[in-house]
Amino acid sequence: MANDFHDDLVAPGTSGLPERFFDRFMFNLHPADATAPSVIMGFGHYPAKDVADGFAIVSTEKEQRNLRFSTELSCTDGKGAGPLSFEVVEPNTAWRLKLDPNPSGMEYDLIWRARTPYWLGEVAVTNADATPTKFEHLVQSGRYEGTLIIDGVRQDVGGWYGQRDRSRGVRTMSGGQGLHIWFQAQFPDRSVGFLLVEDRQGGRLLLEGAILHEDGxxxxxxxxRHALNFDTLDLTSGTIEVSTKSGMRYEIDADASGGGGLMAGAGYGGHHGRPRGRDHVEHEVYPLDGSVNQLTVDSSLTDRLTAYTWNGVPGTGIFEFALTRSSSYTYRPTLT
Structure with a gap:
């Protein structure tokens, strides 16, 4: 694997960074057959605000459990906060992720190992209020080894898929967006991934990504292009067509009906990087009976464990989506 991306998070005490600078990671964890549970975890440093915060959520067949934690960055060793600790075992190749006992009932001790090269780009967007967004963005597919425990029940996660996402820079995404997709489809020998953002008129604001192959x-x-089916703001199914630089075309069908993955439970919606003092922990449970949905929480962003099919080959992965809640927007398919 290439190792030129600086994989460690910026160290506590680093000075001279912009007020809105962040350095974050996110990992997901799920079986290869798209059955629950789906685990998503993330953590970030905000040096100018002296904040380190993170989250861990798990979606089962019946509920989504949310854990959020925050502390002062200056009182950490830069390797975690609250119940979460992590280690970059080998940059861009292997990470250890550990979640100690906590109110959510979920614990884990995991090693994530890369199965593909990483893709690295730069997200640069001019927002509606003219404030710039500019940050490095890395994605990479891997597999896990280790143990996941939910309510005392231990599972071996050897061979489970996991996509990681690293981002570092300045981000303020404010207004004007209609559709957001972060698409990650894991197939046995490759990962299909992209980030797509459209405005409220259906115009493209951003497209980046790549097909990452296990052979390097x-x-x-x-x-x-996309043709998606929504129940109000919740994705249920659809088809994605991806065209690549080499001339390949992937038509991928998606079944996103499983539920869960509401990222409001992970602190999305503007809560990351807010000072909350030392050793702050929050926890709640969302029942997956429709009573909690993209209209009742403070962000419509959803990371849904999804079953995929491409050319007869089954796959699985996270389909992250968000439709604006503005009445000025109507979803427009671009694939007919």
Missing amino acids: GLDDVVDV
């Missing part, structure tokens, strides 16, 4: 190949995404 990387094929940039050059175009994406």
Whole structure:
């Protein structure tokens, strides 16, 4: 694996960084057959605000459990906070992730190992209020080894899929967006991934990503079209067509009906990086009976464990989506 991306998070005490600078990671963990549970975890440093915070959520067949934690960055060793600790075992190749006992009832001790090269780009967007967004963005597919415990029941997660996402820079995404997709489809020999953002008129604001192959190949995404089915703001199914620089075209069907993955439970919606003092912990449970949905929480962003099919080959992964809640927007398919 290439090792030129600086994989460790910026150290506590680092000075001279912009007020809105962040350095974050996110990992997901799920079986290869798209059955629950789906685990998503994340953590970030905000040096100018002296904040380190993170989250861990698990979606089962019946509920989503949310754990959020925060502390002062200056009182950490830079390797975690609250119940979460992590270690970059080998940059861009292996991480250890550990979640100690906590109110959610979920614990884990995991090793994530890369199965593909990483894709690294730069997200640069001019927002509606003219404030710039500019940050490095890395994605990479891997598999896990280790143990996941939910309510005392231990599971061996050997061979489970996991996509990681690293981002570092300045981000303020404010207004004007209609559709957001972060698409990660894991197939036995490759991962299909992209980030697509459209405005409220259906115009493209951002497209980046690549097909990451287990044999080391990387094929940039050059175009994406979509025909998605929503129940109000919740994705249920659809088809994605991905075109690549080499001339490949992937038509991928998605079944996103499993539920869960509401990222409001992970602190999305503007809560990351807010000072909350030392050793702050929050926890709640969302029942997956429809009573908690994209209209009742403070962010419509959803990371849904999804079953995929491409050319007869089954796959699985996270389909992250968000439709604006503005009445000025109506979803427009681009694939007919």
